[in-house]
Amino acid sequence: MERRDVIIIGGGPAGLSAARRLAELGVAATVLERDQQAGGVPRHCGHLGFGWQSHRRLWTGPRFAEQLRADSTALDVRTGHTVLGIDGNVLRVQNQHGINEMAANRIILATGTRETPRAPRFVGGSRPRGVTTTGALQANVYLQNFKPFACPVIIGSEWVSFSAILTCRHAGIRPVAMIEAKDHISAPRPGDLISKLIYGVPVWTRTKLTAIAGQPQVEAVEIERHGKRERIACDGVIFTGEWVPEAALLVNRPKVTLAGNVHGDLKTSGACWREGRAIAEQIARGSA
Amino acid sequence: MQRSFDIAVIGGGVVGLAILRRFAMSGLSAVLLERGADILNGASKGNSALLHTGFDAPTGSTELACMQAGYAEYLAIHEKLNLPLVQSTALVVAWSEQEQAKLDGIMAKAHANGVADVRHVARDELRKLEPKLSPAAKAAVLVPGEHIIDAWSAPLAYAHQALAHGAVILRNAEVTGGNFSNGEWTLASKAGPVTARIVINAAGNFGDLVEAMARVSPFTITPRRGQFVVFDKEASQLVDAIILPVPTERTKGVVLFRTAYGNLAIGPTAEDVTEREVAATDTATLERLKARALDMVPSLAGIGVNAIYAGLRPATEHKDYVIEALPERGWITVGGIRSTGLTACLGIAQHVAKLYALHFGALPNPPDPIWTPVPNLAEDRPRPYMQGGEIVCHCERVTRGEIVAALEGPLPAGDLGGLKRRTRAMMGRCQGFNCSAHVEALFREKSHGAA
Secondary structure, rough: EEEEEEEEOOOOOHHHHHHHHHHHHHOOEEEOOOOOOOOOOHHHHHOHHHHHEOOOOEEHHHHHHHHHHHOOOEEEEEOOOOOEEEEEOOOEEEEEEEEHHHEEEEEEEEOOOOOOOHHHOOOOOOOOEEEEEEEHHHHHHHHHHOOOOOOOEEEOOOOHHHHHHHHHHHHHHOOOOEEEEEEEEOOOHHHHHHHHHHHHOEEOOOEEEEEEEEOOOOOOEEEEEEEEEEEEEEEEEEOOOOOOOOHHOOOOOOEEOOOHHHHOOOOOOHHHHHHHHHHHHHHHHHOO | OOOOOEEEEEEOOOOHHHHHHHHOOOOEEEEEEOOOOOOOOOHHOOOEEEEEOOOOOOOOOOHHHHHOOOOOHHHOEEEEEEEEOOOEEEEEHHHHHHHHOOHHHHHHHHHHHHOOOOOEEOOHHHHOOOOOOOOOOEEEEEEOOOOEEEHHHHHHHHHHHHHOOEEEEEEEEEEEEEEEEOOEEEEEEOOOOEEEEEEEEEEEHHHHHHOOOOOOOOOOEEEEEEEEEEEEEOOOOOOOOEEEEEOOOOOOOEEEEEOOOOOOEEOOOOOOOOOOOOOOEOHHHHHHHHHHHHHHHHOOOOOOEEEEEEEEEEEOOOOOOEEEEEHHHHHEEEEEEOOOOHHHHHHHHHHHHHHHHHHHHOOOOOOOOOOOOOOOOOOOOOOOOHHHHHEEEEOOOEEEEHHHHEEEEOOOOOOOOHHHHHOOOOOOOOOOOHHHHHHHHHHHOOOOOOO
C-alpha cells in the first residue's frame, strides 16, 4: 500500500494552498482531486472577483484556478482520483485503473461545498428541463458554452445569487426576477439596488416559490408574494446558495482536518486559500 | 423500415415491453409504439421498485396470478439478464391496536394466496430485527419473499431482449388513430403508419383512450398519483426490511424501503388526479411523507433528502386488472395495471401469450432465447467504476463509459430522463450541481442536439 505523510482530499483553493504551503515547509503531501482538472469551483466562475487575498490580483475564477494549478506544478496533485471512503488512516481511492488503498499520517478534507438543489427544498410541481443551480449554470455557460434558458427566475439573494445574475448577463440570459422568502436580501444591502439598477432584475422579497410548471421545459413558476399566489412566466429556475458541505466522506467520522468550505459557513475562495495555508502551517508544526 | 407485423403493442412501459419481449421470443414479428421520447416515460417511471410475492393481493384475481407468475419468471431470468435481486424481506408493521388486530387477517390472506412462509413477529423480535424502527411499532407480519429490484434496468433488459429477437421499438410514436379491416389493423402514429394482425393495448394511463379505437372502453382511467421522498445513502443503513403499513381497502399505503441504488425512500401516496401525463409533487405532501418517515425511524433526523418524485398509476373503477381478448377485433386489452406492474409484467406477458394462442392461433416454435444482459445499476453487485474509468457523476459514481454506452446501442437514451434511468447520473445528493453541465453536453453531442 502506498503511504504518504499527508493526503489532501480535494484540489480546490483550500486543498491546493495547503499542499503548496506544506511543500514549502518540507512536508510531502499528495492532493487527490476527483475531477479531471484541479482548481475547484472557481474554474467555472467566469466573472471577476478572485485572487486578491492570495495573489493581490483581481482575476476571473478560471484565471485564478489556472494560477492555483501553476503554483502546484511541482506538487503531487493527482486528478481523476476519487476517494470512496476513509477507514482510520486508510483511504480507498478510485482512478482510471481501478481501486487502490493509500495510507496517510494526516488527512485534510477540502472537498468544498454545493448549493441546495430543488429536491431537498421540497419545491413541488412538474419536473421540466431548465431547473438548475448557480454552479451547474456556470459550468454550462463558461465551460460548455451552453445556454439552458432565456428568462429564468433566480431563487435566493445570497452573494452567489448575484453571481448567477452576472453569469446570465455574460450569456445574454435575462432573469425575470430574483425571489427571496425573507423580508430583506441575504447579501449586504446594496445588492438589490445593483441588481435592479444596473442589471434590470427586480428583487422580490417576502416571496416564496411554491411550484414549478411546464413540460418538457419550464413554462412558469407559482409564487406566494406578500401572501398572494401568482403565476410568473419564465423558462428556467436557478436555485442559488443554501450551501451544504460536500461531507459524504465524514459519515464514518474519520479523524481528518477540515479545510475550506467543507466546514459549513461559506467563505470566499481567497479565505479558503488562506485557511488551507494556515492548516498546513499547523500540521507542519505538529509533525515537525 | 418494416411496417407490417403480427403484433403491435401500444405503450412502452414495463407491461408493454414485457409483452413485446414475450411475442418476439415466441417467433412472431412485433412492434411497439411509445408516445414518449423514450421508453418508461409514463406510469413505469415512478414506482417503488419492489418485487412482490402477492401475499396481500386480492385472492383469486388475475392480478395475483400474474404477480406470482411474474415473480417466478423474474427469479428464473434475472441472472441471465444481469438484473439485481436484493433479498430484503418485508415487515407489515402495525402501529396501533386496531392495526394489530388486522395482522391475523393478513396472515390468513397470505396463506390463501399460497404465500406460506409468512409469520407473526412480536414486539421484542421486531426490536431485534429492526432496532432503528420507532418503539411505537407494536407487532408485524414478516414476509420473507418480498424483494428489492430495479425499476429501470429490468424493463430495459426486456426491451433489449425483444430487440435481439427482431422486435421493433418506435419512440415519439403516439398512436393517433386505427382502423381494423380484412383482419388487419392499420394504426396511424406520429412515427408513420403501422399495420398488424393483432393490437395489444398496454397504454397505461391512456389505456381507456386507446381502447376506444376497438370498442367502448369497459374501464375509465383515474390516474392515482404517488409521491416519494428519497433520503441520502447513509439512511439505507437504518432499515433492513421493506416496512409496509397495514393496507386499507383502497391502497397498499405508504412504504419505507431501501432502493437497489443504496438509498432509503418513502412513498407512494395515493391521490386521485385528472392529469394523465405530468406527475407533479407538492410541498405539503412531501413534508408529510418526510415526517412519516421520521416517525417510523427517528434516527433519520438530520439525514438529507436527495430526490423527490411522483408517479401516476393507471387505476380504474375495477379492483382487478382488465386483461381480455376481443377475437373479432384482433385486439387484446391490458388495462388498469395500477401498482403491481413491475412484479406482474412478465406474468401478464405469459397470460397475454396464452390469450393469443387461444384466440388467434398457436405460437410458432420459439427460437433459442438470446440473452441480453444490461449494465448493472445496483449497489449490491460490482459496478463499472470499481474496474476504473473516469467518474463523471460523483454522487452516484457513474463513469463516462456508462454514459457513452447509454447513448449508443440499439436503444439509446431518447431524452435526459432516459439517460438518468439508464445510468443513475444526476440522481444523487447534488442533483447535478457538479456534473449536469458535463452529462448534458455528452447527451447533446451523442444525440446531435436533440433535447
